[in-house]
Amino acid sequence: MSSSFDPSKRYTKSTLPTKICATCGRPFAYRKKWRACWDEVKYCGEKCQRNRPKP
Numbered sequence: 548m549s550s551s552f553d554p555s556k557r558y559t560k561s562t563l564p565t566k567i568c569a570t571c572g573r574p575f576a577y578r579k580k581w582r583a584c585w586d587e588v589k590y591c592g593e594k595c596q597r598n599r600p601k602p
């Protein structure tokens with residue numbers, strides 16, 4: 548599974564890169580707000596970021 552985001556490509560709804568949330572385990576799609584940090588995004592939202600499982 549590739550998780551890298553290539554900003555030179557045009558992404559449509561069906562080709563948006565997706566990831567699996569580390570907290571809830573559900574897939575979520577790339578959003579513009581993550582453009583600069585998509586490689587580091589691990590959670591589907593702030594709620595899951597706060598509730599992240601302990602290591």
Ligand SMILES: [Zn+2]
Nearest residue numbers: 568571591595
């Ligand atoms: Zn989540």
